[in-house]
Amino acid sequence: MTTFVLVHGAWHGGWCWQRVTPHLIAAGHRVFTPTLTGVGESAHLASPAVGVSTHIQDVIGLIEKNELQDIVLVGHSYGGMVITGVAEKLHAKIASIVYLDAFIPEDGQALVHHQPEAARTGMMMDAIENGDGWQVTPRSPEYFAVKDQDNIDWINRQCTRQPLLTFIQPVRAKGDWKKVPRKVYIRAAGHPGPVFAPFGDMAKTSADWDYHAVPCGHEVMIEMPKELADILLSLS
16 A cells, blocks of 8 residues: 655645545555645635745645655645655655656745746736735636636636745755655646746656656646546556
């Protein structure tokens, strides 16, 4: 039995994995889908002090309090920032780390360091104009190449604003996370956004990484859950 810990991306919550988890559970595995502080059903806990370090600690607490071992740790999009920080501290408990169309930060980098200047400025202005100076409005599903209207409607209903600090606070990762035995990158090939392409290209050409591509937009766990589950099951 493998233990999967699935960490969602920005503005999402544990809800986004609900089409994936049945496949993993049916195969006899344990699955944890935490919702990070300040979003989803935990939106009432949002505050200007909630940063990426808070979210890293959310997942560390889950792993430690449930005494989890031999984990397949998955992070989608912004979740890549989180799982890197988690693996930096708990790499001995993690068998595989999986970046699902996700950011892979170097030490001292924040998510905004991987964005074009216009996107960084837009995020800051949105927080000022629409988020009391400290919350950021979700990007539209269409921005992430989601085409099915039912999926668009569901994502729009579920996503919540997210504290700005989570995007601008740097991750501390000196490199211990690279001690995880298996490193995997899954690229959403239907999402042409240049932000994630360099990470996929790195994994594709590195002997230290496994690389997979799925033909859909950025919301892989919503658009192609069975295909994603099959990739994850291959790591169990």
